[in-house]
Amino acid sequence: MSRLHPAVGVTAVLTLGFLYLPMLAVAIFSLNQTRYGMSWGGFTWKWYQSLFNPALSPDPKLTETIQAAFVTTMVLAVVSTVIATVLGTLLAIALERYPWTRRARVFLDNLLYLPVVTPDIILAAALVVAFSVLRQVSSLFELGLPAMIIGHVTFQIAFVALVVQSRLKSLGADLDEAARDLYASYGYFVRRVLLPLLAPGIVAGAMLAFTLSLDDFVISFFTAGPDSQTLPLIIYGSVRRGVTPQIHALSTLIFLATVILVLLSERLTRRSA
């Protein structure tokens, strides 16, 4: 593995460059004075400032929309992650620590892998159809934030469960048995032994679910209502209407937030590994 042909290294670095080039272009144009067109009008921070202060924005309405969308995106990500983490963790424990018949196991495994392999546009289409039926029962299923949360949880559960399940597998059963041998009640065992041991897996699963929610466009696009726009939806909409440097600034900030999130989760998972 020591001697690589120099062409391999060059191709590799160029490929990485190819991955980063688009973001680099967006970051550069977010610092451009010129509001329309692609000519360079000099350096400025004003598009970033205008994101935080509508008064500084040439388009105060856009700033307010972006700020509202930020809140929606966060509420959506946090609420769906909390629900999905609880449900996914319970599911992982059930799958890993209880004796299901072969048949039930095959069914549950399929149930778990289905959302992972299904193209998201199919899940989105299915939800839209189902919600239109369920809407006659409850207004909870009007397109909007609650519907989006349901959609996000549905694809997050499987990912949380898979991460927690792999942690449960690597933990093994020894500590379970030791705890019970020492007369821990089941509740005590779950609280004082199982959950603390699982914590790194649960945190990793939750972070995965959170990032998936922030990343999602298709499910939100199909289930969003008029008052519940997320940041990706705003960016998508502005691409149709013509992108302004303010959108570039927003995208750059989202990218930087992603970088921080990735570095943070790398650290967490490496420490626990």
Add this chain to the structure above:
Amino acid sequence: MNRVLVWYGELTTPGALSRRGLLFLLPAALWLMAFLVLPSLALVAVAFAERGTYGEIVWTFSLENLKRLLGYGLFGWSPDNLLILGRSVWVAFVTSLIAALLAYPLAFFIASRPPRTRYLWLTLVIIPFWTNLVIRTYAWQLLLSPELPFARVAAALGLAEPGTALYPGSFAVYVGMVSAFLPFMVLPLYSSVERIDSSLIEAAKDLYASRARVFFQAILPQTLPGLTVGIILTFIPAMGMFVIPDLLGGAKYLLVGNLIQQQFGASRDWPFAAAISLGLMALTLVALRVYRRSGKDVDLV
């Protein structure tokens, strides 16, 4: 049910055990039944319904939508829809191929770094993987716009009209797709490359194998598990991709994802949308079947 058993060090009865198991299982299982399984079944049902005059669903059994998907429309047979389905498979195939070609050098390069810096290089691959796809895609629009070097070079070489953007079109779709799915290919491939037994490569070289032979007989078989996972993680989502063809392909290069979205949007023809989704699902299942056969013992996560 008075039989007693020991389960993970606990003295219990089968009844008590399965009752508690269900307690853990039911919340998620019910959620997935309600919002995954039943909606999917509803989607299948709608595919066999009819569209009413105002876009509502009329529950009469009909095969009309599936026929339309196969091209039998009001005005006789046309290959348009099949062409879009076929194109989606083709784009997914080419994307996987190019991504695999680019992933090999990158995976080998990362594996050749000293262990301390390997994490850093891997993180560099993971970051774009987690960056929002809408952002990465519109960034390509920006990059391919007429004023920037790519379009200028293309124009100077006579590959494009001067002063026009390199999107929308097939080229932009491939560029967007490959850059979006490359990390999906690199990460599993790297985990195979990292574990490669290099003595086999050296042996092949010692025995004067050509470069091609070293790759196909010493490297490829050892990295096949990672490559298979990479291909499945690229191929299936690429087939159903909506954002990239929408922003970079335009009306000129529709894929099946756009076709589905159009039926929900402008056309308001849910039964037909459901029928197309069934078509996409069928393609997905075929791809998975091929994968199961070739990569049986490969971990997805």
